[in-house]
Amino acid sequence: MAAGQFSWDIPVLVEEYVFGLAAGLAIIGVLLSLRDWRRFSSLIRTSITLSAVLAVVGLITLVIELGRPERAAYAIVNLLLLGTSVMSRTVPVLMIFTGAAVLSALFWIRPASVVKIRRFFEVVLLLSAFPAGLQAGILLMAASKRLLWQTPILPYLYLFTGILAAIGIVGLLIIRNTKLYEEFTDLLVDMNTYTVVLLAVTGLATIAHLVFVESPAAVINLLTNPFPLAAPTFYLGYIIVGLGLPATHSYIAFAARTPLSRNILLRLYISLIVGALALRVSMLYAGQLF
Amino acid sequence: MSLIPEKATQDRFGTYEEVARNSLAMLFDQDLCIGCRACQVACKRWNEREPLYEQAGRDPVAELGREIAKGKEGYAGAEIVSFTNPQNLEAHTWLTMKFDEFGDGETLQWLFTRVSCMHCVEAPCVYGCPTTALWKYPEGPVVVRTDLCIGCRNCIETCPFDVPRMNFELGVVEKCTLCADRISNKPIAVGSFKGDTYNPQFEIKNIFPYSSHNLLEPACVETCPTDALKWGPRNEIVRMAREKAQRIGGFLYGLEEAGGTNVIYVLKRPPEELGLPKVYKERPSTRTERLVSQFNALGLAGVLMLGVVGAVRWLGERKNRILKNNGKGK
Numbered sequence: 004m005a006a007g008q009f010s011w012d013i014p015v016l017v018e019e020y021v022f023g024l025a026a027g028l029a030i031i032g033v034l035l036s037l038r039d040w041r042r043f044s045s046l047i048r049t050s051i052t053l054s055a056v057l058a059v060v061g062l063i064t065l066v067i068e069l070g071r072p073e074r075a076a077y078a079i080v081n082l083l084l085l086g087t088s089v090m091s092r093t094v095p096v097l098m099i100f101t102g103a104a105v106l107s108a109l110f111w112i113r114p115a116s117v118v119k120i121r122r123f124f125e126v127v128l129l130l131s132a133f134p135a136g137l138q139a140g141i142l143l144m145a146a147s148k149r150l151l152w153q154t155p156i157l158p159y160l161y162l163f164t165g166i167l168a169a170i171g172i173v174g175l176l177i178i179r180n181t182k183l184y185e186e187f188t189d190l191l192v193d194m195n196t197y198t199v200v201l202l203a204v205t206g207l208a209t210i211a212h213l214v215f216v217e218s219p220a221a222v223i224n225l226l227t228n229p230f231p232l233a234a235p236t237f238y239l240g241y242i243i244v245g246l247g248l249p250a251t252h253s254y255i256a257f258a259a260r261t262p263l264s265r266n267i268l269l270r271l272y273i274s275l276i277v278g279a280l281a282l283r284v285s286m287l288y289a290g291q292l293f
Numbered sequence: 294m295s296l297i298p299e300k301a302t303q304d305r306f307g308t309y310e311e312v313a314r315n316s317l318a319m320l321f322d323q324d325l326c327i328g329c330r331a332c333q334v335a336c337k338r339w340n341e342r343e344p345l346y347e348q349a350g351r352d353p354v355a356e357l358g359r360e361i362a363k364g365k366e367g368y369a370g371a372e373i374v375s376f377t378n379p380q381n382l383e384a385h386t387w388l389t390m391k392f393d394e395f396g397d398g399e400t401l402q403w404l405f406t407r408v409s410c411m412h413c414v415e416a417p418c419v420y421g422c423p424t425t426a427l428w429k430y431p432e433g434p435v436v437v438r439t440d441l442c443i444g445c446r447n448c449i450e451t452c453p454f455d456v457p458r459m460n461f462e463l464g465v466v467e468k469c470t471l472c473a474d475r476i477s478n479k480p481i482a483v484g485s486f487k488g489d490t491y492n493p494q495f496e497i498k499n500i501f502p503y504s505s506h507n508l509l510e511p512a513c514v515e516t517c518p519t520d521a522l523k524w525g526p527r528n529e530i531v532r533m534a535r536e537k538a539q540r541i542g543g544f545l546y547g548l549e550e551a552g553g554t555n556v557i558y559v560l561k562r563p564p565e566e567l568g569l570p571k572v573y574k575e576r577p578s579t580r581t582e583r584l585v586s587q588f589n590a591l592g593l594a595g596v597l598m599l600g601v602v603g604a605v606r607w608l609g610e611r612k613n614r615i616l617k618n619n620g621k622g623k
Binding site: 009010011069070071072074075077078081088091094141144145147148149153155156158159217224227229230231233288291292 | 361443577580
């Protein structure tokens with residue numbers, strides 16, 4: 004790297020974000036499928052297909068951002084034969100996850116045809132979605148040079164925000180259509196409940212992460228350094244838009260036990276999607292300054 | 294259970310203790326360095342590195358961010374106004390000498406600090422590399438095998454000394470090899486003559502590889518005119534470093550950093566004043582294993598908590614169902 008450059012830049016950010024979203028969408032899609040696949044079929048089909056597309060995009064980004072993309076297979080071969088790198092332990096998980104997402108999406112073209120086989124791949128998808136959602140955090144956690152990333156909480160923070168962003172996408176799918184909005188009122192109420200719980204857990208995990216970082220200077224840098232948009236993205240994008248706004252909105256909806264107006268829900272779901280991205284932007288760039 | 298498979302541990306390269314005990318090491322003695330940069334030239338020449346004509350690919354926003362985070366490059370937040378040239382490592386510069394000026398009363402003191410790979414006894418970059426392109430040799434060097442490198446830059450993000458650099462033209466990472474090609478070139482000695490005039494045969498024997506007298510030293514060590522760079526078995530180098538540091542009231546760097554390195558510095562000022570990175574003291578594997586076990590424990594606790602919440606909820610619903618059924622029965 005030449006002086007002043009970031010070794011992990013936009014492609015890594017894209018990969019972290021799309022895998023987080025893909026994992027979240029897969030988790031929600033499969034859970035809906037296990038709950039009542041006939042009733043939620045339109046939502047499941049869209050979320051699992053979107054998850055598969057995002058996973059493929061993530062995998063392609065991961066390969067393209069390498070200095071020598073044509074040698075990407077070396078990493079897989081080495082992992083299977085020698086397994087020397089902690090940071091690439093999650094590579095097979097990403098591959099299994101992507102494969103399961105693509106196969107499940109294919110089965111959802113005609114979901115009633117082979118239910119048992121589809122179920123099998125959905126369970127594989129669900130089981131691989133959790134490590135796939137944790138993957139970006141593990142990659143950063145294992146980078147022993149960067150003190151801001153050095154806590155065991157960071158992978159979970161990435162998983163939770165990925166699921167929250169996926170809730171945002173599924174919510175958008177529902178509220179964009181009046182018929183779906185009316186049909187899935189109970190689902191929206193449930194989603195609000197889970198959003199409140201997840202936001203609370205994510206907020207606590209964020210505080211715990213910042214407290215347990217070995218170097219206070221690295222945390223102060225995250226909170227104060229305006230370049231390259233680390234602190235503003237963290238405060239505005241993650242804390243206010245990503246956690247604060249949705250927490251307020253979903254708490255109101257949770258307390259009222261009815262879904263909010265579509266306009267408010269639209270803002271809530273968009274802010275969840277923005278929040279996950281903002282966390283990744285601020286962590287990736289502020290982390291590389293220390 | 295650890296995420297690190299057994300075969301990935303230090304044992305692949307010889308145990309940590311074996312490498313620490315048996316490997317070769319370099320001593321940089323700041324007290325003797327005159328800043329002639331002969332080592333830089335020797336490094337470029339032996340490794341056929343191109344000269345740096347201009348500073349390439351600077352990102353002003355990232356530089357500004359880094360400046361706010363860590364202060365300007367140089368010591369104690371002071372801007373570089375010295376003769377450090379090249380100012381930092383890059384793909385073709387594997388070694389640079391950092392020039393620092395210190396005002397002491399009315400006198401000016403120059404101190405020259407080696408900036409290059411420290412060749413950790415247990416190298417974090419080796420653990421970060423997904424293709425084993427980075428490899429720790431039992432003799433001491435940590436080498437990038439560029440034919441295996443995929444350019445993922447994991448090593449850049451794991452190296453606490455900020456050493457590996459991306460060569461964007463080749464798409465691979467490059468750094469100092471500790472002249473592995475020289476030090477592994479074990480000299481041979483011709484023994485007794487065995488054959489005859491028509492079929493001459495000599496007994497060839499390898500000289501003991503760890504003898505510092507018979508090995509090719511790294512190019513920078515060989516060229517150093519003041520013996521500020523020394524080369525030898527690590528045990529001996531550690532002993533010399535301790536002795537010299539004690540004698541001049543100096544500071545040691547590399548003895549404990551990242552669990553110990555194969556390049557050890559004797560410095561005249563504290564490392565942080567010379568702009569050397571403050572590095573954790575534990576072995577990288579210990580550090581990573583600790584984080585991974587904490588990560589696993591957190592996950593397990595989360596699953597258990599979810600299980601308990603789920604069980605409580607299920608029991609509650611079951612109780613309600615039974616009560617409801619009993620009510621209906623009545």
